[in-house]
Amino acid sequence: xxxxxxxxxxxxxxxxxxxxxxxxxxxxxxxxxxxxxxxxxxxxxxxxxxxxxxxxxxxxxxxxxxxxxxxxxxxxxxxxxxxxxxxxxxxxxxxxxxxxxxxxxxxxxxxxxxxxxxxxxxxxxxxxxxxxxxxxxxxxxxxxxxxxxxxxxxxxxxxxxxxxxxxxxxxxxxxxxxxxxxxxxxxxxxxxxxxxxxxxxxxxxxxxxxxxxxxxxxxxxxxxxxxxxxxxxxxxxxxxxxxxxxxxxxxxxxxxxxxxxxxxxxxxxxxxxxxxxxxxxxxxxxxxxxxxxxxxxxxxxxxxxxxxxxxxxxxxxxxxxxxxxxxxxxxxxxxxxxxxxxxxxxxxxxxxxxxxxxxxxxxxxxxxxxxxxxxxxxxxxxxxxxxxxxxxxxxxxxxxxxxxxxxxxxxxxxxxxxxxxxxxxxxxxxxxxxxxxxxxxxxxxxxxxxxxxxxxxxxxxxxxxxxxxxxxxxxxxxxxxxxxxxxxxxxxxxxxxxxxxxxxxxxxxxxxxxxxxxxxxxxxxxxxxxxxxxxxxxxxxxxxxxxxxxxxxxxxxxxxxxxxxxxxxx
Amino acid sequence: xxxxxxxxxxxxxxxxxxxxxxxxxxxxxxxxxxxxxxxxxxxxxxxxxxxxxxxxxxxxxxxxxxxxxxxxxxxxxxxxxxxxxxxxxxxxxxxxxxxxxxxxxxxxxxxxxxxxxxxxxxxxxxxxxxxxxxxxxxxxxxxxxxxxxxxxxxxxxxxxxxxxxxxxxxxxxxxxxxxxxxxxxxxxxxxxxxxxxxxxxxxxxxxxxxxxxxxxxxxxxxxxxxxxxxxxxxxxxxxxxxxxxxxxxxxxxxxxxxxxxxxxxxxxxxxxxxxxxxxxxxxxxxxxxxxxxxxxxxxxxxxxxxxxxxxxxxxxxxxxxxxxxxxxxxxxxxxxxxxxxxxx
Numbered sequence: 001x002x003x004x005x006x007x008x009x010x011x012x013x014x015x016x017x018x019x020x021x022x023x024x025x026x027x028x029x030x031x032x033x034x035x036x037x038x039x040x041x042x043x044x045x046x047x048x049x050x051x052x053x054x055x056x057x058x059x060x061x062x063x064x065x066x067x068x069x070x071x072x073x074x075x076x077x078x079x080x081x082x083x084x085x086x087x088x089x090x091x092x093x094x095x096x097x098x099x100x101x102x103x104x105x106x107x108x109x110x111x112x113x114x115x116x117x118x119x120x121x122x123x124x125x126x127x128x129x130x131x132x133x134x135x136x137x138x139x140x141x142x143x144x145x146x147x148x149x150x151x152x153x154x155x156x157x158x159x160x161x162x163x164x165x166x167x168x169x170x171x172x173x174x175x176x177x178x179x180x181x182x183x184x185x186x187x188x189x190x191x192x193x194x195x196x197x198x199x200x201x202x203x204x205x206x207x208x209x210x211x212x213x214x215x216x217x218x219x220x221x222x223x224x225x226x227x228x229x230x231x232x233x234x235x236x237x238x239x240x241x242x243x244x245x246x247x248x249x250x251x252x253x254x255x256x257x258x259x260x261x262x263x264x265x266x267x268x269x270x271x272x273x274x275x276x277x278x279x280x281x282x283x284x285x286x287x288x289x290x291x292x293x294x295x296x297x298x299x300x301x302x303x304x305x306x307x308x309x310x311x312x313x314x315x316x317x318x319x320x321x322x323x324x325x326x327x328x329x330x331x332x333x334x335x336x337x338x339x340x341x342x343x344x345x346x347x348x349x350x351x352x353x354x355x356x357x358x359x360x361x362x363x364x365x366x367x368x369x370x371x372x373x374x375x376x377x378x379x380x381x382x383x384x385x386x387x388x389x390x391x392x393x394x395x396x397x398x399x400x401x402x403x404x405x406x407x408x409x410x411x412x413x414x415x416x417x418x419x420x421x422x423x424x425x426x427x428x429x430x431x432x433x434x435x436x437x438x439x440x441x442x443x444x445x446x447x448x449x450x451x452x453x454x455x456x457x458x459x460x461x462x463x464x465x466x467x468x469x470x471x472x473x474x475x476x477x478x479x480x481x482x483x484x485x486x487x488x489x490x491x492x493x494x495x496x497x498x499x500x501x502x503x504x505x506x507x508x509x510x511x512x513x514x515x516x517x518x519x520x521x522x523x524x525x526x527x528x529x530x531x532x533x534x535x536x537x538x539x540x541x542x543x544x545x546x547x548x549x550x551x552x553x554x555x556x557x558x559x560x561x562x563x564x565x566x567x568x569x570x
Numbered sequence: 571x572x573x574x575x576x577x578x579x580x581x582x583x584x585x586x587x588x589x590x591x592x593x594x595x596x597x598x599x600x601x602x603x604x605x606x607x608x609x610x611x612x613x614x615x616x617x618x619x620x621x622x623x624x625x626x627x628x629x630x631x632x633x634x635x636x637x638x639x640x641x642x643x644x645x646x647x648x649x650x651x652x653x654x655x656x657x658x659x660x661x662x663x664x665x666x667x668x669x670x671x672x673x674x675x676x677x678x679x680x681x682x683x684x685x686x687x688x689x690x691x692x693x694x695x696x697x698x699x700x701x702x703x704x705x706x707x708x709x710x711x712x713x714x715x716x717x718x719x720x721x722x723x724x725x726x727x728x729x730x731x732x733x734x735x736x737x738x739x740x741x742x743x744x745x746x747x748x749x750x751x752x753x754x755x756x757x758x759x760x761x762x763x764x765x766x767x768x769x770x771x772x773x774x775x776x777x778x779x780x781x782x783x784x785x786x787x788x789x790x791x792x793x794x795x796x797x798x799x800x801x802x803x804x805x806x807x808x809x810x811x812x813x814x815x816x817x818x819x820x821x822x823x824x825x826x827x828x829x830x831x832x833x834x835x836x837x838x839x840x841x842x843x844x845x846x847x848x849x850x851x852x853x854x855x856x857x858x859x860x861x862x863x864x865x866x867x868x869x870x871x872x873x874x875x876x877x878x879x880x881x882x883x884x885x886x887x888x889x890x891x892x893x894x895x896x897x898x899x900x901x902x903x904x905x906x907x908x909x910x911x912x913x914x
Binding site: 269293294295296297298299301302344346347349350351352353354355356357384411413419420422423424426427428430438439440441442 | 644828834850
């Protein structure tokens with residue numbers, strides 16, 4: 001488990017990044033249909049992407065994406081990819097470079113893939129499995145840090161591998177018996193390997209063209225677009241068509257525009273202002289990382305033409321109250337239950353911008369089938385909380401006169417763990433006789449405090465998103481007792497180490513039928529939920545504007561964001 | 571701000587240097603003659619009354635600062651208040667806060683407490699610390715003067731706001747924030763007042779009446795207390811009146827930056843900070859704290875100018891107040907003389 005901390009921290013980071021970057025498309029499927037009826041999408045034109053955060057380190061070994069990313073996926077094809085469809089269908093994994101999503105054997109510890117025919121790079125040379133193996137090896141190089149760290153835990157003998165520059169022998173756990181076959185040997189069953197194979201570390205990189213840390217400036221494209229300019233480390237990226245990409249081998253990317261121009265570093269208010277005005281080139285623009293804020297939503301809701309240009313999407317994410325049962329009085333389950341009853345999800349949702357931007361949550365898993373969502377509510381508090389029931393439980397717990405506790409939160413204004421949510425919780429608990437003192441901490445200090453076992457407070461706000469839409473990366477890091485780490489990247493806030501939970505996680509990881517696995521994750525979530533180790537608060541909803549000329553808006557439940565590979569500007 | 575205020579006050583200070591100490595009644599008469607200053611003073615008194623009576627006022631309205639009113643918000647539209655002008659109604663006189671539904675009137679009147687407490691407290695501290703430093707530097711020997719003056723220079727040149735941000739960040743969370751704000755502002759921005767006091771002490775030290783007092787056997791402490799302090803009242807009061815609005819703004823700035831009072835406590839700066847994204851969707855939410863802050867700072871500034879003019883013998887003579895002629899006017903047609911005379 002030595003690499004777990006890195007993994008967990010990165011997951012957290014990406015989840016937050018996605019949350020910020022996420023909400024793009026217009027009221028989902030409905031809007032899409034409206035747009036499509038204006039005329040079928042045509043090839044040509046330039047699509048502008050206006051973003052807040054730069055696409056730093058645009059190297060397939062260094063990018064940490066969910067499902068291969070939005071813009072990265074235009075340049076890098078991977079063994080598998082996410083299904084480019086609206087809603088729940090978009091949470092499925094489909095083949096990309098490979099002919100299928102993977103052939104498991106030996107109890108899901110060996111995974112074999114075969115490449116499609118006719119796959120070419122931007123220079124016309126053929127894509128081989130050796131190049132995919134090479135990119136995975138690169139992702140282990142310390143100089144190319146940043147990518148998803150799962151493989152270090154999963155691949156046999158990879159724990160201490162230092163990358164192909166220091167160790168050219170490579171990883172023996174990845175075999176390439178011929179140019180079209182690749183075999184992965186894992187040290188434990190991983191039924192969700194096909195979902196991991198969507199990440200950009202599974203893209204091909206030709207060894208002869210590898211320029212190490214400079215590769216991001218001009219990577220060799222396997223997708224429909226190639227990078228013609230990458231300024232200031234991803235701040236301004238210009239992509240043009242890759243003539244050797246063939247739609248015949250790629251049924252996922254539509255690639256309508258001729259050019260994609262990505263500008264980052266823009267203020268979020270400016271992005272929303274430009275997209276709503278839609279003047280000039282901004283009519284052909286979208287954003288993949290900027291949500292509408294509550295105040296902007298209030299404006300949009302009063303303007304029908306603007307409202308038709310808002311894309312609504314759902315990325316699997318849950319914001320919740322975490323308890324540390326090692327700290328009194330949260331060791332008493334009745335106290336935790338009382339808080340679960342007292343919480344008013346309506347005021348919490350309002351604090352984050354209202355019911356259009358958030359859905360109240362009673363389950364830890366996001367309410368999507370791919371996660372194995374199983375509806376449950378062990379402590380039914382209704383929409384506005386049940387302070388009377390909470391008082392009863394408190395009295396039973398030995399606090400008939402109420403109690404005083406401290407809620408730790410982030411001081412960042414508007415943050416999901418910020419003072420607005422903390423104050424709403426404080427006010428709701430007041431009605432149940434619980435006095436809540438607020439301990440606001442600066443963003444980085446806050447995440448260090450809550451992620452370090454020795455400093456972890458008893459009662460704090462946090463959130464979790466997964467690297468792929470499944471129960472595994474959602475429940476594992478949070479409730480698997482073997483993933484408790486003491487060095488500052490612990491996500492198992494409850495420090496739960498329940499042998500039956502651990503065993504069930506292992507059992508589900510062996511299942512290669514993802515639907516079957518999802519059911520088991522849902523059941524496990526329900527079982528853990530009864531222990532009141534968390535109080536799920538809400539699932540964020542992404543609402544993002546797009547320009548007046550944008551057509552064919554597709555928003556999957558995998559990313560919650562409009563897919564730039566599907567968008568047309570004509 | 572400090573440097574500007576410093577230059578602004580020095581004109582008046584020079585003139586007051588050799589003026590005899592002013593009586594309270596005379597000061598009042600001179601202040602009264604300036605309508606703007608008087609209006610400023612009235613506003614300040616009102617604000618103080620509002621701040622002191624905040625629980626009473628909120629009680630009359632029947633609201634408090636922390637209760638949420640989710641039923642009055644349009645949750646689907648970004649949790650914006652329903653109704654006109656930010657949800658103004660008989661129950662909520664100035665409307666409610668978006669995303670929470672907390673009562674704005676109650677939050678504004680309670681916010682006045684924070685703004686005024688911090689501003690008055692910080693100003694008092696600045697006067698005390700600055701006065702002590704200036705007096706000691708002016709009266710001390712070359713070494714003491716050098717040491718204290720250089721220390722003062724450090725505080726004058728220091729970017730107080732940035733330093734305040736750093737200082738507030740390291741203080742433990744349990745410390746009461748309004749007191750902390752008062753202490754930080756008060757103990758950082760006293761440099762200007764120290765310089766003025768020192769300059770005044772140096773100027774007076776050489777004057778005959780001080781020399782006479784020393785010759786009569788008074789020690790330095792007695793001289794300072796009996797002879798120098800009364801002469802310092804005018805410049806210090808003038809400068810303090812200018813510091814007050816600066817401190818109101820500083821408190822609002824720190825709260826605006828999110829390091830002022832902690833939620834759910836209301837302060838105008840904090841309200842302005844939460845409101846700044848709502849200027850289009852709910853203008854009332856932005857306008858109310860902004861307007862109050864504007865009126866407060868304006869009232870203090872105008873009043874400060876009035877105090878400066880009243881304490882400036884040159885300006886006073888221009889006003890023809892407290893001179894023989896003004897007395898004649900007063901005797902003639904009562905108190906409505908001020909402005910007409912000023913116009914000359």
